[in-house]
Amino acid sequence: MALLLFVTLLCCSLLMLIAWRVQQSSGNSTWVDVAWTFGTGAAGIALALWPLSGHGPMTARQGLVAVIAALWALRLGAHLLQRALKGRDDPRYAKLKESWGASYQWKMPAFLQMQAVSVFILAMFIMLAGRNPAPGLGLLDILAIIIAGCSIIGEALADREVARFAANPANKGKICEAGLWGWSRHPNYFFEWLIWVAYALFAISGLSFPWGALAWAGPVVMYLVLVHASGIPPTEEHMLRSRGDAFRDYQSRVSKFLPLPPRKARS
Incomplete structure (x- = not known):
C-alpha cells in the first residue's frame, strides 16, 4: 500500500508539472483545471481498484465507487476541456498572475504542486470509499x-x-x-x-x-x-x-x- 501511495503522489506531481508547462506555452490556465479533474479521477480509481496482497476479489462497492469517479471526471473534464480548446482562460488564475507580478513565474509551479497534493488527498478519500470492507x-x-x-x-x-x-x-x-x-x-x-x-x-x-x-x-x-x-x-x-x-x-x-x-x- 505504501508503494502504491508513493507512486500515486509522484504521478500527481508529474501531471501538474506537465499542466504548468502546457499553461505556460498556451497562456490558458483552464488546462490546469482539466489536468486536476482527470488526475483526481484517475488517481482515485487507481487507489480504489488496484489489487493489494491479502485482499480478496473486487467488491461491488469498489466497482461502484470507481464508476462514479470515472463519470464525474469524464463529465467535468470534458466540460473544462471544451472551454480550454476554445481558449477561455479562468479569471481566477488571471487575478493570481496580476497579484503575483514578476514572481508569477516561480510561484505558479509551486502553487500547482500544492494542487498535486490536493489531487492526491482527494484521491485517498475516494480510496476510503472503495476500500470499505463491509x-x-x-x-x-x-x-x-x-x-x-x-x-x-x-x-x-x-x-x-x-x-x-x-x-x-x-x-x-x-x-x-x-x-x-x-x-x-x-x-x-x-x-x-x-x-x-x-x-x-x-x-x-x-x-x-x-x-x-x-x-x-x-x-x-x-x-x-x-x-x-x-x-x-x-x-x-x-x-x-x-x-x-x-x-x-x-x-x-x-x-x-x-x-x-x-x-x-x-x-
Whole structure:
C-alpha cells in the first residue's frame, strides 16, 4: 500500500508539472483545471481498484465507487476541456498572475504542486470509499449512489444552463438566473461538493471500517476550499468588478451556496 501511495503522489506531481508547462506555452490556465479533474479521477480509481496482497476479489462497492469517479471526471473534464480548446482562460488564475507580478513565474509551479497534493488527498478519500470492507451494499450505499447521481446530473445541468445563457448575445453583461442559478449563485460548486458527501457515505457504510470516518474530511475540505478559498471568493470578486450593482442585487436575493428559494428583490 505504501508503494502504491508513493507512486500515486509522484504521478500527481508529474501531471501538474506537465499542466504548468502546457499553461505556460498556451497562456490558458483552464488546462490546469482539466489536468486536476482527470488526475483526481484517475488517481482515485487507481487507489480504489488496484489489487493489494491479502485482499480478496473486487467488491461491488469498489466497482461502484470507481464508476462514479470515472463519470464525474469524464463529465467535468470534458466540460473544462471544451472551454480550454476554445481558449477561455479562468479569471481566477488571471487575478493570481496580476497579484503575483514578476514572481508569477516561480510561484505558479509551486502553487500547482500544492494542487498535486490536493489531487492526491482527494484521491485517498475516494480510496476510503472503495476500500470499505463491509459486505454487500447497505442503505448508506444506496443513499450514496443517489447523492452521487444528483451531484453529477446537477452540476452538468448548471454548467449547461450558464453556457446556454452566455451563448445568447442578448445576455451580454447580464447575470444568469436561469434554472438552478436562480436558487444558488454557485450551483456548480454546490453539486461539486455534494459528490464528496457520497464518498463519505460509501466509506462508513456498514459501520465496520474505522478508517472510513476520515472520508468526512473530504466534504469538509471541499466546502472550505469552494466557499472560503479558491472557489466562490475570487469568482464573486470578478463578478463584482465586471457586473457591479447588478451582481450586488443578485447577491441580495439568491443564496450563496445551498440552493434555496430566491428572496424578493430589494425595494
